[in-house]
Amino acid sequence: MREVLIEEQxxxxxxxxxxxxxxxxxxxxxxxxxxxxxxxxxxxxxxxGVIAYARGLEPTxxxxxxxxxKAGGSPGFVVVLDKVxxxxxxxxxxxxxxxxxxxxxxxxxxxASCVTPTVAKxxxxxxxxxxxxxxxxxxxxxxxxxxxxxxxxxxDASGPIDLEECAVxxxxxxxxxxxxxxxxxxxxxxxxxxxARIALFGPLASLNAATAGAIACYVVSKARQ
Amino acid sequence: MREVLIEEQxxxxxxxxxxxxxxxxxxxxxxxxxxxxxxxxxxxxxxxGVIAYARGLEPTxxxxxxxxxKAGGSPGFVVVLDKVxxxxxxxxxxxxxxxxxxxxxxxxxxxASCVTPTVAKxxxxxxxxxxxxxxxxxxxxxxxxxxxxxxxxxxDASGPIDLEECAVxxxxxxxxxxxxxxxxxxxxxxxxxxxARIALFGPLASLNAATAGAIACYVVSKARQ
Numbered sequence: 001m002r003e004v005l006i007e008e009q010x011x012x013x014x015x016x017x018x019x020x021x022x023x024x025x026x027x028x029x030x031x032x033x034x035x036x037x038x039x040x041x042x043x044x045x046x047x048x049g050v051i052a053y054a055r056g057l058e059p060t061x062x063x064x065x066x067x068x069x070k071a072g073g074s075p076g077f078v079v080v081l082d083k084v085x086x087x088x089x090x091x092x093x094x095x096x097x098x099x100x101x102x103x104x105x106x107x108x109x110x111x112a113s114c115v116t117p118t119v120a121k122x123x124x125x126x127x128x129x130x131x132x133x134x135x136x137x138x139x140x141x142x143x144x145x146x147x148x149x150x151x152x153x154x155x156d157a158s159g160p161i162d163l164e165e166c167a168v169x170x171x172x173x174x175x176x177x178x179x180x181x182x183x184x185x186x187x188x189x190x191x192x193x194x195x196a197r198i199a200l201f202g203p204l205a206s207l208n209a210a211t212a213g214a215i216a217c218y219v220v221s222k223a224r225q
Numbered sequence: 226m227r228e229v230l231i232e233e234q235x236x237x238x239x240x241x242x243x244x245x246x247x248x249x250x251x252x253x254x255x256x257x258x259x260x261x262x263x264x265x266x267x268x269x270x271x272x273x274g275v276i277a278y279a280r281g282l283e284p285t286x287x288x289x290x291x292x293x294x295k296a297g298g299s300p301g302f303v304v305v306l307d308k309v310x311x312x313x314x315x316x317x318x319x320x321x322x323x324x325x326x327x328x329x330x331x332x333x334x335x336x337a338s339c340v341t342p343t344v345a346k347x348x349x350x351x352x353x354x355x356x357x358x359x360x361x362x363x364x365x366x367x368x369x370x371x372x373x374x375x376x377x378x379x380x381d382a383s384g385p386i387d388l389e390e391c392a393v394x395x396x397x398x399x400x401x402x403x404x405x406x407x408x409x410x411x412x413x414x415x416x417x418x419x420x421a422r423i424a425l426f427g428p429l430a431s432l433n434a435a436t437a438g439a440i441a442c443y444v445v446s447k448a449r450q
Contacts, residue, residue: 096432099427202323206320211317215439
């Protein structure tokens, strides 16, 4: 962390005290600024009175990520996003992925938003703990992951099997999540070893991408317990 | 539906054509308006070019909702929100609840936002299909639901059992979801028959309220298959 700015008119609160204490004990520059300066510098809609400037993210290569998934006592899993464009959804998926034990996330650098301030905020800290891999395209990344002996499981409402019936959930795995509107692109589907669905009911059966991703991570984590 | 407004500068698209056709065949008044009029009338941040005025929602009484949960061939379930305040989360929970077969949702009318335009938009149509019950407070509603022989299952990170181990998931059920920051209030917890957790891992193990609600509905729907 390089610098923390706090809105000077902010009412005292335990969370602000904690931020001040952490910044002080860690030797991070702390400045109290006007509401105007805070909102001018903020790049999210609701800055909530605090801005922290951190070192830049250091992405992990796809090769290193694949090694991490296979290393250690039990196999890991990663989440691959294919054209998920809503930054709130990207951040929310990162938070859920981390909370269900994922090693990292694979993000395509075109056709979707990348790690913006809104993504970071929705991720609620997950970007500091999850390995982040940036790839030029999803389909190519899946080919590489399969070559590295990682199972690629696509999520799509039209998938022929229920995700829970997928036999490889406890193996080294990449879960592939498609865009909010159209699901997985045909080329991406064809690069998946398995395409699975989450069983839904009713007149409007559909989940948003973040919800589908969270449930898929939950199912994978349960299969490993 | 009473009236549909469409932004006149909008580029043609299949979804707009479908809206125009549905409005025309259903005899709903259709007006093309300027961007300015549309954004003035809109009550969400990103109106996406279309506003529809519908008849008011007709809430279901708690007593009727309890009857519906117990009626029919297989027992139903409802979601009860306790101080969930983010309208995006409320809408997202409604969408997930419907997609996993819930009968309805119980919303307290104070201490949380109610069915606003932002809630309706995030619900992606679910408010038209889900029974909606408004109650003065969550704790009182849980007492009534228990009296009506409906199991009340609270979700809380500190819950003593894993939700999947809960023995009553296939019975008539009310899932109780707490606020984003603080989980379930102590009084509400004490009114639940069971308090259960979703198993999480890692340094930042936490889910947002909408994600926790979606996973809980998923687990209940799976227990009934």
